[in-house]
Amino acid sequence: MGTCIRNLSGGAVLVAADDTWIEGKAIQQLETTARLGGMHRVAGMPDLHPGRGYPVGAAFFSVGRLYPALVGNDIGCGMALWRTDIPTAKLHLDKLEKRLGNLDLPLDETWQEAVASFGLPATGHERSLGTIGGGNHFAELQQLDESYDDAALAALGIERKHLLLLVHSGSRGLGEAILREQVDLFGHHGLEAGSEASAHYLGRHDGALRFAEANRQLIARRMLDRLRADGDVLLDINHNLVSPAQVDGLDGWLHRKGATPSDQGAVVIPGSRGDYSYLVQPIADERSLLSLAHGAGRKWMRSECKDRLASRYSVEQLSRTALGSRVICADRALIYEEAPEAYKAIDSVVGALREAGLVRVLARLKPVLTYKTRGGCC
DNA sequence: ATGTGC
Numbered sequence: 001m002g003t004c005i006r007n008l009s010g011g012a013v014l015v016a017a018d019d020t021w022i023e024g025k026a027i028q029q030l031e032t033t034a035r036l037g038g039m040h041r042v043a044g045m046p047d048l049h050p051g052r053g054y055p056v057g058a059a060f061f062s063v064g065r066l067y068p069a070l071v072g073n074d075i076g077c078g079m080a081l082w083r084t085d086i087p088t089a090k091l092h093l094d095k096l097e098k099r100l101g102n103l104d105l106p107l108d109e110t111w112q113e114a115v116a117s118f119g120l121p122a123t124g125h126e127r128s129l130g131t132i133g134g135g136n137h138f139a140e141l142q143q144l145d146e147s148y149d150d151a152a153l154a155a156l157g158i159e160r161k162h163l164l165l166l167v168h169s170g171s172r173g174l175g176e177a178i179l180r181e182q183v184d185l186f187g188h189h190g191l192e193a194g195s196e197a198s199a200h201y202l203g204r205h206d207g208a209l210r211f212a213e214a215n216r217q218l219i220a221r222r223m224l225d226r227l228r229a230d231g232d233v234l235l236d237i238n239h240n241l242v243s244p245a246q247v248d249g250l251d252g253w254l255h256r257k258g259a260t261p262s263d264q265g266a267v268v269i270p271g272s273r274g275d276y277s278y279l280v281q282p283i284a285d286e287r288s289l290l291s292l293a294h295g296a297g298r299k300w301m302r303s304e305c306k307d308r309l310a311s312r313y314s315v316e317q318l319s320r321t322a323l324g325s326r327v328i329c330a331d332r333a334l335i336y337e338e339a340p341e342a343y344k345a346i347d348s349v350v351g352a353l354r355e356a357g358l359v360r361v362l363a364r365l366k367p368v369l370t371y372k373t374r375g376g377c378c
Numbered sequence: 379a380t381g382t383g384c
Contacts, residue, residue, distance in 0.1 A: 052379090074379045106381085127381065135379050176380045240379095 004356035005287055010034035014044040015288055017352035021299050021344045022048055029055040036190065038065035040252060043289040045259055046352040047297025047344065053188070056258040057297050059289035061245065063252035067190040068182040068201055070255040071242050075178060075205055076212025077137075077170030078238035079260070079294070081268050081279075082220045084231040086163040088143045093326055096141065096369055100226050100328070103139070104131060104375040107218065114221065118214040121207060128172035129211075130218035134334065136295070137169045138370050139219055140270075142277060145366035152281065152362045156234055156266060163368060165231060166268055166277060167219050168295075170240065171212040178204045193253065202242075209238055223371070237267050239294040247286055259291035262358060269353075271296045271346030273338055273370045274321035278350045280359040288358055293350070296343040306336040313339070321367065329372035338372065 006014045008027060012034040016022050026048045033054055034042045039062045047057040053069070060070050086096075107115065107130040115129055132139055142164045147153050158164065171178075182191075182201060191198040213236055224231050237260055245254035260267050262282035270277035275296065284290050300308065309318075318335045319327045329335040336342075353359045 072379070077379080125381085131381085133379075134382085137379085170379075173380060173382095176382090180380095 004352050012042045012044065013287060014048065015352055015356050015358065016046045017348060017355055019348045020046045020352045021348065023050055025050040026055045029053065030058055033060055033070065036062070036067065038062040040250060041247065041289060043291060045288070045291060045293040046349040047258065047293035047295055049298045051257070054257065057293060058257055059259040059291040060255040061247045061252055061289050063250050064193050065190045066193055066198055066242055066253040067255060068179055069188045070257055071205070071240055072257050073176040073179040074170040074240050075175035075208035076238050077240040078212060078216065078236060079268050079270065080167045080216040080220060080236040081234045082165040082231040083157055083234055084163050084165055084224060084229050086227060086229045088161055088163055091368065093369060096227060097326065097328065099228070100223065100371060102374045103222060103371055104373055106131065107222065111218070114218065118210070120211055120214060123174050123207070123211065125172060125174040125211070129215050130222050131172065132169050132219055132371065133172050134373065136338065138273060138372055139165065139167045139223055140370040141368040142166055142365040143368055144363055145276065146364040149362045157232070158234070158363065164365060165220055165223065166270060167216045168270065169212070169216055169219055171208040172215065174211050175208045178208055205242065209241060212238065235266055237261060237264055245290070247289065254289060256291055258294045260294045261290060262288065262292050263290045266362065267292065268365070269293055269295060269346070269350055272340040272343035273327050273367060274323060274325070274340035275343070275346045277365040278346065278361055279363040279365060280350065280361050282359055283357060285358055288356070292353055292358060296346045296349055298342060299344050300342045302337040305339060305342045306333060309336050309339055309341060323366055325367035325369060327370045327372060328374060330374050331372070334372060
């Protein structure tokens with residue numbers, strides 16, 4: 001295995017092992033962001049892949065300026081892990097799938113009190129609360145497959161005999177509207193730290209974080225309700241955000257775009273919907289800008305997935321995975337875009353983090369039932 | 379990514 005923390009041009013750093021798939025375009029985008037005004041350091045995670053102008057799976061630390069476009073449109077996107085009281089013994093996937101029903105519609109009036117309990121300010125995006133959204137978002141029942149630290153799992157309250165629930169979603173249309181406002185007003189030039197404009201953005205940004213956290217909680221509660229089960233949240237970590245931070249002794253702004261914080265306790269790094277997810281204990285390290293991969297990372301562009309896979313797999317085949325799990329995805333284009341082949345192998349991503357000394361792996365989690373969408377499209 | 383753009 002080669003060195004897992006590599007130096008690129010422009011002072012950029014990349015966390016990757018020899019077997020981690022990294023696209024050249026993503027490296028170029030990372031080096032481009034390193035040259036932005038006020039940018040002090042950038043770090044690519046092993047799930048790095050090209051985005052719209054800026055890479056996904058990276059952290060960016062700047063001084064004196066901050067860049068809403070580096071956080072992207074899904075402000076507050078993150079992972080919440082719940083433990084449930086659903087027994088892993090004698091699982092009936094047909095029953096669970098039927099009970100889940102449709103989770104794409106807005107929450108009905110019986111949820112009013114639960115929604116109000118978050119005390120969110122009115123945004124006009126209330127109809128999105130409790131819905132997962134599209135793209136790589138999902139909610140997945142999982143089971144503990146392999147423990148590497150029984151004591152740590154016991155401390156977290158994770159047991160083999162009950163299913164876990166992992167929710168990956170964000171601020172839906174709200175974050176998108178906030179970024180659109182920024183791009184309309186200021187283009188991609190970023191904001192002067194301390195300015196009125198930056199205070200305005202940060203205020204809306206913080207509102208989107210709270211909205212996204214509430215959304216994940218409502219998604220989990222709604223699923224547990226449908227499954228006639230109960231549960232508790234174990235962790236909830238945002239991976240698209242900007243926060244004040246000190247790096248190299250400098251006060252500045254740490255942007256994370258598909259980069260999971262490594263200074264906030266245990267996190268889950270999910271693979272694709274047909275792959276394992278890993279529960280890891282981060283080891284905070286400034287070399288990676290206090291960040292980790294947020295998932296497997298795309299290997300193929302969305303637009304090329306159906307052409308590559310349509311001759312090999314039917315939609316029905318893609319709804320059953322090699323690990324024995326099921327994927328509920330009524331959107332025919334999306335199920336190809338989200339096929340396991342379109343993503344990097346999670347072992348190559350988590351392996352790079354482990355070899356770089358950035359995580360201790362606590363457990364391997366196996367997918368049981370994934371909800372993407374029941375709506376279908378067009 | 380987006381109660382999805384022309």
